[in-house]
Amino acid sequence: MKSITDFPNLPLALLPTPICKLENLSRALGKQIYIKRDDLTGLGLGGNKVRKLEFLLADAKAKGADVVLTAGGPQSNHAALTAACAGKLGMESILVLKKRGVLSGGNLIVDGILGAQVRFVDTDSYDDVYAEMDRLMEALRAQGRTPYFIPVGGSVPVGCLGYVNCALEIAGQAEEMDVHFDAAVSAVGSGGTYAGLTLGAKLFLPGTRSVGIGVCDDPFEAIALELMQKTAALLEAEAPVTKDDIHIRYHTGPGYAQPSMEGCEAVRRLARTEGILADPVYTGKALAGFFRLLEEGYFDGEDTVLFLHTGGAGALFAVEMV
Numbered sequence: 352m353k354s355i356t357d358f359p360n361l362p363l364a365l366l367p368t369p370i371c372k373l374e375n376l377s378r379a380l381g382k383q384i385y386i387k388r389d390d391l392t393g394l395g396l397g398g399n400k401v402r403k404l405e406f407l408l409a410d411a412k413a414k415g416a417d418v419v420l421t422a423g424g425p426q427s428n429h430a431a432l433t434a435a436c437a438g439k440l441g442m443e444s445i446l447v448l449k450k451r452g453v454l455s456g457g458n459l460i461v462d463g464i465l466g467a468q469v470r471f472v473d474t475d476s477y478d479d480v481y482a483e484m485d486r487l488m489e490a491l492r493a494q495g496r497t498p499y500f501i502p503v504g505g506s507v508p509v510g511c512l513g514y515v516n517c518a519l520e521i522a523g524q525a526e527e528m529d530v531h532f533d534a535a536v537s538a539v540g541s542g543g544t545y546a547g548l549t550l551g552a553k554l555f556l557p558g559t560r561s562v563g564i565g566v567c568d569d570p571f572e573a574i575a576l577e578l579m580q581k582t583a584a585l586l587e588a589e590a591p592v593t594k595d596d597i598h599i600r601y602h603t604g605p606g607y608a609q610p611s612m613e614g615c616e617a618v619r620r621l622a623r624t625e626g627i628l629a630d631p632v633y634t635g636k637a638l639a640g641f642f643r644l645l646e647e648g649y650f651d652g653e654d655t656v657l658f659l660h661t662g663g664a665g666a667l668f669a670v671e672m673v
């Protein structure tokens with residue numbers, strides 16, 4: 352198997368991100384609950400995408416790219432972090448966003464400050480967004496530029512390496528703290544974080560079950576399995592990944608990016624007990640799913656659980672809490 356250090360990586364995030372025990376929630380819920388603060392990755396408003404971008408933008412640089420294109424919803428954390436990271440590396444960014452949902456405030460303010468070019472496409476389908484990106488890249492090449500394409504969420508095998516790397520980081524921290532995590536819980540939005548973490552857990556965190564909480568109704572079991580297998584192939588990992596490694600539950604609420612009552616309650620609960628802000632689109636829903644699973648006894652027999660905080664603060668200033 353290859354080592355993660357065999358892959359080009361540009362250090363962008365402040366690593367390792369802290370792991371802290373949530374003392375008050377642990378007491379209230381009768382488990383040892385820890386949080387991995389990937390909301391504190393250090394660029395822009397922080398969040399999980401910086402870890403993926405360390406590998407994706409290293410690939411972009413290696414290919415001579417001078418402009419990076421990515422896609423998302425109007426409040427995409429991934430798009431804003433792509434702009435932050437690309438700018439730091441001296442590359443321009445073009446964010447091609449679906450003209451749906453909240454079209455001002457939040458991350459759109461951040462995108463503007465970061466100097467990203469924002470293009471809206473009036474569509475419900477990413478096929479149309481990708482077609483527009485193809486046209487833009489064609490035009491850029493005709494001008495002698497070298498564009499680099501990153502799909503929604505950066506969820507391609509090279510991006511997933513960021514979360515394989517995170518699992519390795521967690522293994523080191525767990526050893527240092529002398530704790531064993533029986534389970535790790537994370538939000539699933541485009542699948543790359545969960546796929547990387549689950550593969551990484553299989554490789555570096557024996558006995559840690561990786562549980563994902565889907566925040567939209569996409570068939571993440573299949574998406575995650577394919578991403579895991581492709582990332583494992585990239586790493587030439589011997590360990591076969593199978594669908595038995597995948598544990599995904601859903602907390603979508605009324606729909607992707609639409610706050611749910613339970614998700615917002617979870618945001619308030621984390622804030623009021625631990626002073627930590629989650630967001631109503633990803634981490635709040637993941638927490639709500641986690642709390643629900645705890646109630647259902649899903650973690651019975653598992654004492655120590657790590658919740659991955661993936662960021663998303665921008666949404667707090669764009670999306671209406673319910």
Ligand SMILES: *Cc1c(COP(=O)(O)O)cnc(C)c1O
Pocket residue numbers: 398399400428429504506538539540541542543544545630633634661662663664
């Ligand atoms: C993108 C994102 C996620 C989901 O990560 P994926 O790799 O897309 O599944 C979770 N939380 C936040 C805040 C995000 O921006």
